[in-house]
Amino acid sequence: MPATSADATVRILAAVRAIPRGQVAGYGEVARLAGLPGRARLAAKVLSQNEDPDLPWHRVLRSDGRIALPEGSKGYREQCRRLRAEGVAVERGRVRRPRAVSDLDAAVWGPQSP
DNA sequence: GCGCTGACGCGAT
DNA sequence: CATCGCGCCAGCG
DSSP, rough: OOOSSSHHHHHHHHHHHHTTTTEEHHHHHHHTTTTTTOHHHHHHHHHHHOOOOOOOOOOOOEEEEEEOTTTHHHHHHHHHHHHTTTTEETTTTTEOSSSOOHHHHHHHHHTTOO
16 A cells, blocks of 8 residues: 555556556546555546646546546546547447456556566 | 545445 | 435545
8 A cells, every 4th residue: 555645646647557548447446456445536636636648547437437527528528539539439428338447457467466 | 633525436216 | 227325535725
């Protein structure tokens, strides 16, 4: 577990960066992959504060596949746009999961990591 | 130290 | 399948 909130932030950002292009993950998933089970809200907070344009924050959604940002907001439209640009199908503010997120475990922890 | 707030999650209805 | 309610965790005034 992270000793400081700064560590947690770094871990969460790392987990987000680990999401493969064209795939999506829930806030809870991201937090879990970051080694912070149950801190979905923290993951959301971190993303809301983030300013890095290279960070694939748009690949993070609610557990039900719904876009978390308020519909019609700037960020909402931006997220839709970026997702579609990656070939992700977005319908009625929701994302059709192209694939399972289970692959992320290997992407983050590695195939041989405990 | 306390209460409010939020880019959340999940079971119940 | 769409909603509602309650629980959770951190940040902030």
